[in-house]
Amino acid sequence: MSEFAFRPLPSTFCLPNLTMVTSRAFTLKVNPHANSIHEKMHKWFLSFNVYDTAKALAYIDRGRFDIYAGLSFPDADVEHLETCLAFFYWAFSTDDLSDEGQLQDKPEDVKAGLDVSRHVLSDPFFEVPSQGYPHAKMLNDLYKRIRATASPGTCKRFTRAFEQFGNSQIEQSHRRSVSKMLSVNDFILTRRATIGAALVEAMVEYSLDLDIPDYIFEDPTVVAMSEATTDIMTWPNDICSFNKEQADGDFQNLVCCVMVERQVELQEAIDTVIDMLNSRISEYIGLKAQLPSFGPKVDSELVKYHTALEHYVQGTIVWYYLSPRYFTSQELVRHESVLIELKKFSA
Secondary structure, three states: OOOOOOOOOOOEEEEEOHHHHHOOOOOOOOOOOHHHHHHHHHHHHHOOOOOOHHHHHHHHHHHOHHHHHHHHOOOOOHHHHHHHHHHHHHHHHHHHHHHOOOOOOOHHHHHHHHHHHHHHHHOOOOOOOOOOOHHHHHHHHHHHHHHHHOOHHHHHHHHHHHHHHHHHHHHHHHHHHHOOOOOHHHHHHHHHHHOOHHHHHHHHHHHOOOOOOHHHHHOHHHHHHHHHHHHHHHHHHHHHHHHHHHHOOOOOOHHHHHHHHHOOOHHHHHHHHHHHHHHHHHHHHHHHHHOOOOOHHHHHHHHHHHHHHHHHHHHHHHHHHHOOOOOOOHHHHHOOEEEEEOOOOOO
16 A cells, blocks of 8 residues: 555544443453462473563563463463463564564565574474573474374464464564555454464363364354454454554554555544454454254354454453553553554654
8 A cells, every 4th residue: 555654643642442342242251270370381481592681571561471371261271371471471572573673574584583483383203403492492392292282183274374474474574674554454464363363272172172174264254253263363463553553663563554545643543443343343243043953062162262262352452452562551450542642663
């Protein structure tokens, strides 16, 4: 799309409480084991030396991924919840390489790191080089944990999802390197991969050791429900992370795409995305009502899966408001709407 002068941006924008928007279809539930796993998995992350100790401790404190795990995998037992928290440490630190790290606009370097990780998933005997590649080492340990109890189908879906996620990271890094803006529709399709939605779905399966036949995930209604939950989880992220990203000079965001395509200012773009979100929630409710029966055994597993996925979506959106990654105060989640001051651009 054509160039768009994002700056100057307004000094503030109004942010409605998106957890209230999504709560009509998605319920919140909290895992009682969340506090008990924090210390152990904190040490697990530090052991890979992704960052120096001071930066790693700040990263853990800023992310509050332990809270996120408790909100998004509420029915996982302790062992599975530990693995889910490990997944967050790996996924977010990997994503941050191309989002805000030294590889933000270096697609070739992103690809080199991902190639090592591909070997980890395809060859159980592959040894990660001793120097470098801490993210691949994390993934190696993470995938061993998943394989210990997950069904073959879940493992296959996880590895296939990693391919999608990895390729999308390379493409996103390339777009940043050339300052390319996608259309709204194209961005939505791409964003489903960059947020790692298919990885999340595999982790939801793993968290409860569900055994769902492969063919279920090819059913048109199941596919459409998956796309809807992904969008409902992702679009609030683009709204909540907009302030942080614009301050970093990063405009690979749905809000920005709406601003460009519709030639509107920031507040109107945010309101438009929220209208889109409301419509998407209604579509999800309709799809859920149309879900066919696949027989008692499969139906039982599928109900558990979709319930867990709904918990994940709402837990994720609540976490956006609680995590210092996006906001400085956890009080925001208690208000119907808040006025957000835009951060200064760090040129």
